[in-house]
Amino acid sequence: MDLTIGPIAFFWSAEQVRAFYQRLASTPVQRVVIGEWVCSKRLPFWQHEIPAAVEALQAAGKEVALSTLTLITLKRERRQTAGLFASDLPVEIADLGALQHLPEGAPFWVGPTVNVYNEGTLEWLAAKGARRICLPPELPLASVVQLARAGRQAGVAVEVWGHGRAPLAISGRCYHARLHDRAKDNCQFVCAEDPDGRLVETLEGQPFLTVNGVQTLSHAHMTAAPHAAALREAGISGLRLSPQQDNFDDIINIYAQILENGLPAPDALSDLRRILPGTVFAQGFLDAQPGATPCP
Amino acid sequence: MMELVCPAGTPAALRAAVDAGAHTVYCGFADETNARNFPGLNFSREEMAQGIAYAHARGAKVLIAINTFPRAGDQALWHRAVSDAAGLDADAVILADPGLIAHAAQTHPHLRLHLSVQAAAANPDAINFHARTFGIRRVVLPRVLSVEEITAINREIDIETEVFVFGGLCVMAEGRCSLSSYATGLSPNMNGVCSPASHVAYADTGGNHEARLGEFLIHRTPKGMPVPYPTLCKGCFTSPGDGSSQTGHIFEDPVSLDATRLIPALQKAGVTALKIEGRQRSRAYVAQVVRAFRAAVEAADQGAPMPEGLLARLTEGQAATTGAYAKTWR
Numbered sequence: 109m110d111l112t113i114g115p116i117a118f119f120w121s122a123e124q125v126r127a128f129y130q131r132l133a134s135t136p137v138q139r140v141v142i143g144e145w146v147c148s149k150r151l152p153f154w155q156h157e158i159p160a161a162v163e164a165l166q167a168a169g170k171e172v173a174l175s176t177l178t179l180i181t182l183k184r185e186r187r188q189t190a191g192l193f194a195s196d197l198p199v200e201i202a203d204l205g206a207l208q209h210l211p212e213g214a215p216f217w218v219g220p221t222v223n224v225y226n227e228g229t230l231e232w233l234a235a236k237g238a239r240r241i242c243l244p245p246e247l248p249l250a251s252v253v254q255l256a257r258a259g260r261q262a263g264v265a266v267e268v269w270g271h272g273r274a275p276l277a278i279s280g281r282c283y284h285a286r287l288h289d290r291a292k293d294n295c296q297f298v299c300a301e302d303p304d305g306r307l308v309e310t311l312e313g314q315p316f317l318t319v320n321g322v323q324t325l326s327h328a329h330m331t332a333a334p335h336a337a338a339l340r341e342a343g344i345s346g347l348r349l350s351p352q353q354d355n356f357d358d359i360i361n362i363y364a365q366i367l368e369n370g371l372p373a374p375d376a377l378s379d380l381r382r383i384l385p386g387t388v389f390a391q392g393f394l395d396a397q398p399g400a401t402p403c404p
Numbered sequence: 405m406m407e408l409v410c411p412a413g414t415p416a417a418l419r420a421a422v423d424a425g426a427h428t429v430y431c432g433f434a435d436e437t438n439a440r441n442f443p444g445l446n447f448s449r450e451e452m453a454q455g456i457a458y459a460h461a462r463g464a465k466v467l468i469a470i471n472t473f474p475r476a477g478d479q480a481l482w483h484r485a486v487s488d489a490a491g492l493d494a495d496a497v498i499l500a501d502p503g504l505i506a507h508a509a510q511t512h513p514h515l516r517l518h519l520s521v522q523a524a525a526a527n528p529d530a531i532n533f534h535a536r537t538f539g540i541r542r543v544v545l546p547r548v549l550s551v552e553e554i555t556a557i558n559r560e561i562d563i564e565t566e567v568f569v570f571g572g573l574c575v576m577a578e579g580r581c582s583l584s585s586y587a588t589g590l591s592p593n594m595n596g597v598c599s600p601a602s603h604v605a606y607a608d609t610g611g612n613h614e615a616r617l618g619e620f621l622i623h624r625t626p627k628g629m630p631v632p633y634p635t636l637c638k639g640c641f642t643s644p645g646d647g648s649s650q651t652g653h654i655f656e657d658p659v660s661l662d663a664t665r666l667i668p669a670l671q672k673a674g675v676t677a678l679k680i681e682g683r684q685r686s687r688a689y690v691a692q693v694v695r696a697f698r699a700a701v702e703a704a705d706q707g708a709p710m711p712e713g714l715l716a717r718l719t720e721g722q723a724a725t726t727g728a729y730a731k732t733w734r
Binding site: 178179180181182183185186189203204205206207208209221223225226227228229230231232233244245246247250251254255258274276277278279280281282283285286287288291292293306307308309310311312313314316317319324326392393396397398399400 | 473474475476477478479500501502503504506507523524525526527528529530531532533536546547548549553556575576577579580581582583585586587588589591593594618619620621622624637639640641642643644645648650651654655656728731732734
């Protein structure tokens, strides 16, 4: 098993993006998916950073793929998607409709917001040219095991959500703008104020969800650390870590320790808790429990 | 005339919808293969055969929704649903999962395929991809699109479009939402349920009614006020923030969709069929809504104004919205 870094979910400045990928080049990850994953309005602010980031990552021996948006609706978003397939890099689709632009026979990757729930869909994607698939975070371990087996037979590397706030929903509506009493078309980019997303809690003050523009994420950081051994045994080929502002290098190192040195789950969890104090860690989805169920 | 596609959760509702003027009825088998997998709802194979016979005898069509995502290792249940639908002479199946669609297209090449809203095909590329790859004949559009966008989509595709006009409103792209399983472990995609009643608890505390989903408080109303059903995305929450702290319906108010007044615009946008949500609703409700909408599509067909206030009683005092069809909703 190795480590994949997913696309940045949040609206970071060009400087933050540049610094993030420069640092990432020297971390023990095998591959990086880069691109705007959530809102096309953000892209003009940082897309000029992509070529240099790709170059730095490749120079450091990382595999790099370009991500599509999760929800593609507008004409310019469709054009942008088509443009991704014109590059030399593999594309990771985050919206199934992106396949309309896939050049015949070109290999591609599949991100966690594409619905791969069963062998039939995995095999169908493999026949289309899928080489890697990151499974949806809501899948229980029993399904993951079945899909890992199907992936081996179909020659597809299967990855699971390893760490970070999990993407739970995507909408036409921008909740960040709504929280500021604005419409999406006049959002004034308020999501930039919350580089790890904005907390939504219950009326009892219980942290619940995270708003990130048109995307809704879990409040808890979903971690596969407690299941690393089971996932390895199932033949899962990688864990996906989702970029966040704080201590990301340390997070990567802990997962690298799990994979390389078999760092036991309790130690991994206590290390994570030490570097991310106050963070809620959950693992419910893999256990076929409510996703928000906290790690023990 | 635009085709009116009406819900039926029970054989009685199917007959009521047909009698009230539904051109088409959609329903599902009584198991996890459909996205309204509620206790006491849906059709056995025998009931489905009888329902289809009843509808066909009266010139109406029946669509069978098999629109959850098959569970890994258990696909046979979904494959059987598709072959039974074909064997029962359903007019089409409504599918969402690409693997299942590929299976249906291959094993039942003459079965008419509709793309479920759960497949979230939200642009012409996604729709054309499904049409080209699988021979999909109609797409149910996700409720994230404005009327202008629907018009533009219809210009770029060759298959029929169907849109929701009345009933429950998902504010998230359907088929791409795990909020319910985050709170309860059960989701529309995997289990055919959202915010399931099995995980709802009501309590009276300190002068308030509270409604919980799993361990999360979704609504709290003062005693004497009705507490709404705790559908997760319609809940009341707080988002703390410097100067922008908000408490309220962060995602959506507890509203339902009513696009009656947009029917002429949707017709002009090239929409083939109008869909009413509510397979969980009673036979009486279905009959009333269907009658009202049949009058509306007939009026639209003749270029007459939309009948006003037809459905006011049915929204049960709840606010209604035209949702994403109006661009300002976003």
